[in-house]
Amino acid sequence: MAEPIIEVTGLDAHYGLSHALHDLHLQVGRECVALMGRNGVGKTTLARALLGLTPPRAAGTIRVFGTDVQGMSPHRIARLGVGYVPQGRRLFPSLTVDEHLRLNLRAGPTGEAWTVEAVYDLFPSLGQRRKSFGNQISGGERSMLAIGRALVTNPGCLILDEPTEGLAPSVVETVAQGLRDLSQGGVAVLLIEQNVKAAAMAADRAYFMAEGHIVHEATDKAAMTDDEVLGKYLGVSA
Amino acid sequence: MNLDTFIFLALNGLTLAALLFIMASGLTLAFGLMRVVNLAHGAFYLLGGYIGVHVVHATDSLVLGVLAGGVVAMVGGVLMERLLLQRVRGLDLSEALLTIAVGLIIADALLVAYGGRPISLPLPPDLRMPMDLGVMMYPTFRVIIMAVAVALGLVLWIVMARTRIGAAIRAGVDDRETAMAQGINVPLLFAGVFAVASFLAGAAGVIGTSYMSLSQGLDVRVLMLSLVVIIIGGMGSLKGAAVGALITGMVSSFATGYLPQFALFFLFLPMTLILVFRPQGLFGRTT
Numbered sequence: 384m385a386e387p388i389i390e391v392t393g394l395d396a397h398y399g400l401s402h403a404l405h406d407l408h409l410q411v412g413r414e415c416v417a418l419m420g421r422n423g424v425g426k427t428t429l430a431r432a433l434l435g436l437t438p439p440r441a442a443g444t445i446r447v448f449g450t451d452v453q454g455m456s457p458h459r460i461a462r463l464g465v466g467y468v469p470q471g472r473r474l475f476p477s478l479t480v481d482e483h484l485r486l487n488l489r490a491g492p493t494g495e496a497w498t499v500e501a502v503y504d505l506f507p508s509l510g511q512r513r514k515s516f517g518n519q520i521s522g523g524e525r526s527m528l529a530i531g532r533a534l535v536t537n538p539g540c541l542i543l544d545e546p547t548e549g550l551a552p553s554v555v556e557t558v559a560q561g562l563r564d565l566s567q568g569g570v571a572v573l574l575i576e577q578n579v580k581a582a583a584m585a586a587d588r589a590y591f592m593a594e595g596h597i598v599h600e601a602t603d604k605a606a607m608t609d610d611e612v613l614g615k616y617l618g619v620s621a
Numbered sequence: 622m623n624l625d626t627f628i629f630l631a632l633n634g635l636t637l638a639a640l641l642f643i644m645a646s647g648l649t650l651a652f653g654l655m656r657v658v659n660l661a662h663g664a665f666y667l668l669g670g671y672i673g674v675h676v677v678h679a680t681d682s683l684v685l686g687v688l689a690g691g692v693v694a695m696v697g698g699v700l701m702e703r704l705l706l707q708r709v710r711g712l713d714l715s716e717a718l719l720t721i722a723v724g725l726i727i728a729d730a731l732l733v734a735y736g737g738r739p740i741s742l743p744l745p746p747d748l749r750m751p752m753d754l755g756v757m758m759y760p761t762f763r764v765i766i767m768a769v770a771v772a773l774g775l776v777l778w779i780v781m782a783r784t785r786i787g788a789a790i791r792a793g794v795d796d797r798e799t800a801m802a803q804g805i806n807v808p809l810l811f812a813g814v815f816a817v818a819s820f821l822a823g824a825a826g827v828i829g830t831s832y833m834s835l836s837q838g839l840d841v842r843v844l845m846l847s848l849v850v851i852i853i854g855g856m857g858s859l860k861g862a863a864v865g866a867l868i869t870g871m872v873s874s875f876a877t878g879y880l881p882q883f884a885l886f887f888l889f890l891p892m893t894l895i896l897v898f899r900p901q902g903l904f905g906r907t908t
Contacts, residue, residue: 434802461804473799476906477791486788487803517795536804 387412387446388540388571389433394443396425396432403428405595407443411540411573415566417582417607418575420592420616426575427470429592430544433573434467435460447540448492464492466538468546470575472529474517480524481513483532492539493570502531505561506554522549530558540571547581559584579619583608591616628756630878631871636763636832637846638870639770643825644843645850645862646777647818653794653857655811657716661701661724662822663844668727669694669823670835671735674742677827683745687827694823695816697727702815710808728840739834742827762831769828773821774863781859790814794857795906846873849892855905864903 389411396404403425409418418426431437433445435457445452452460461467475483484499503510506527512520520528530546543562547555555578562585566572576582582589589607591599593616601607613619648662659665673690677683701723709715744762751758781787792800793807801807826835833839850869854861868891876887895902 436798436802456808457798457801458804458806461802467802469799469802473796475792475795475800477795478788482788486785486792486805489804532803 386449388448389542389573390444390446391429391433392444392446394429394432394445396428396437396442403437403595404432407595407597409590409597411571413566413569413571414588415562415572415574415586417586417589418573418592419577419579419582419589421577421618424592425595426592427544428595430467430470430542430573430575433460433542434465461536464536464539466491466533466536466541468529468533468541468543470544472525474525474528474532476516476518478517479514480509480517480520480528483517483528484535487532488535489537491537493537493568495537497534497537499535502534505534505557506531523551523554526550526558527554530561538570540573541565542573542575544575545577546574547576547578555581556584562586577617579608579613579617625757626878629759630874632754632757632759632763633878634871634874635867636766636870637873638866639767640825640829640832641846641850641870642770642863642866643773643821643828644847645854645866646773646859647814647821648847649851649854649856649858649862650790650794651811651814651818652851654790654797654807654814655710656713656797657706657811658720658848659698659815659818660717660720660844661727662720662818662847663840663842664724664727664731665694665697665819665822666826666829666843667731667835667840668697668826670826670830670839671731671740672823673827674740674830674835677743681745683742683748686742687824690827691820691824694826695820698819698822699812699816702812724840724844728837732837735835737837739836740830741834742830744831760831762828766828766832774859777859786810786813846888849888852892852902853895855902857906858902858904861902861904 387410389409391407391409394404394407407429418429420426428437433447435452435455447460447465448463450463478486481499484502488499509524509527509531512524526546526549530543533541547558550558559581562572562574574582574586583604586607588603589601590597591601591612599612599616601609601612606612644662644666648659652658669690672693673686676689677686705719705723706716709719748762750761752761752764781790789805790810792805793810797807846869850862850865853868854865869888872887872891873884876884880887
C-alpha cells in the first residue's frame, strides 16, 4: 500500500446523542479492504462520515485522495471521485433504472471505462428493466443498480455499505469478483460486509469493528476467515 | 341554477387555477428540494405586480411589463437566498421566520410606495374585448392566462421528465442526502429553482392583476392559496401543483359564487381532508 487513498486518523463521531466512533484509525490504498462487525457497531456511521453525511460534531481527520474532507459538502466529496453504495440502497423512486445511471455518468479518476452499457453487461437483468422506476424492481436488482450507479461515476475510491444484502449467491459472486477486479485495476474499495464469504472473496484484508472501535485487523485472507476471529466479532463461523 | 352562471364560475375557477399553478409550480419544487417554504412568495407576487404595472404604463408593452415584474422578483429571490437564507440553512424555524420577515418588509414597503388603493393593469385595447368561447363571451386576457399556464406546465413537464437537470431535481426531491452523496449539487439546484420560482411569482403578479387588483393584503391571500395548492398536491410534485391548483381554483370560484358565507370553509375543506387522510398530499411521497 504505497499511497493511502482513504486515510482516517483519530476519528471521533457522534450520532444523535451516542458516541458512535472512538479514535478510529484506518487506511485503504489501491486494494479491497473489508470492514466487518455486527449490526450497530458503527460501520455505517464511518461510511457516512467518509461521505460528509454525519453531523459536524466529529473530531479527527479524514483524508480522501490526500484532501481533508472534514466539513466538506457531500457532493464535493463525491466529485473527488468517491463512489458510494449506501445501506438500504436509497434508490430514487422518481427515476428509472436508466435515469439513475445516466444521471451519475461521468468521467472520474479512473477514466470513463464504466458506461451505462458496461453496467448492463455486468448485470444483464438490469438491462431488461431500463424503464422501471427505482421502487419497482426486485431487491437483487436494487443492489445491482445501487452498485451500477456508483460505477458509472468511474470512481477512484468506492465505499459500499453491505452491497450483497439480499442478493442471490451467484450474484454475490459476480459482485465480489467485480470488486476484486476494480481494486486490481487501481480503485480503492472499502467493503462494509457481514457476509463473510463475499468479503473473503473480494477483499485482501479486513478491519473488525465492535462498539465504535476497530478491535482487530486481519492482514491477509487466512486471518479474515479465522474461526476464532469470526466467532468473536461476528458471532459466525466461516 | 343558471347554466351561464355555472359556466362563468367554472371559467373563473380555471383562471384562478392557472394563476395558482404559475405561483405554486416553482414553489413546490423548491420546497421539495430543500424543505424550505418561501413565505415571501406572496410578497414577490405583489412586488412583481406593481413593477409590471409601472413598466406597462411607461412602455405600453404588456410583455415587457410581465418580464420586468418577473425579473425584479427573481432578483429579490436570488438576493434573499444568497444573502440571508444560506446563513440559516437547515434551521427550519429560522428559515420560515426569515422568509416571513422579508415578505412583511416587501409588502409594507409597497404600501408606503403605492398606498392602499387597488391598482389594476392597463390592458391594450384588443385585449380588453371579450372573446367568444362558443359557450359564452369571456375576457380575452383571462383566456391568455390559462394558455400561459398550460404552456408553462408543458415546458416544466418536459424539463422535469426529459432533461438531466430535471432528473437531478427529481432525485433531490426524492432523497436529498443520497443525491448529494452521489455528487449532485443540490444547494445549487435549489438556488436555480428558487430563482425560477421567484420569477414566476413576479410574472404571475403582473398578469394576475386582470383578475385580482393589486392591493394591500393580496400577498397573504395569494400565498395562502399557493400553500393550500402545495399541501393538496404534495410537495415537490409538479403534477400535484396542477391538480391542487385546479381543485383550489374551482372550489374557491364556486364557493364564492354560490355560498359566499361558506367560501373559506369550502376552500380549506379539501386541504383539511388531505392532511387527515393523506398527509403527504395527493402526489407527494413519504420519506
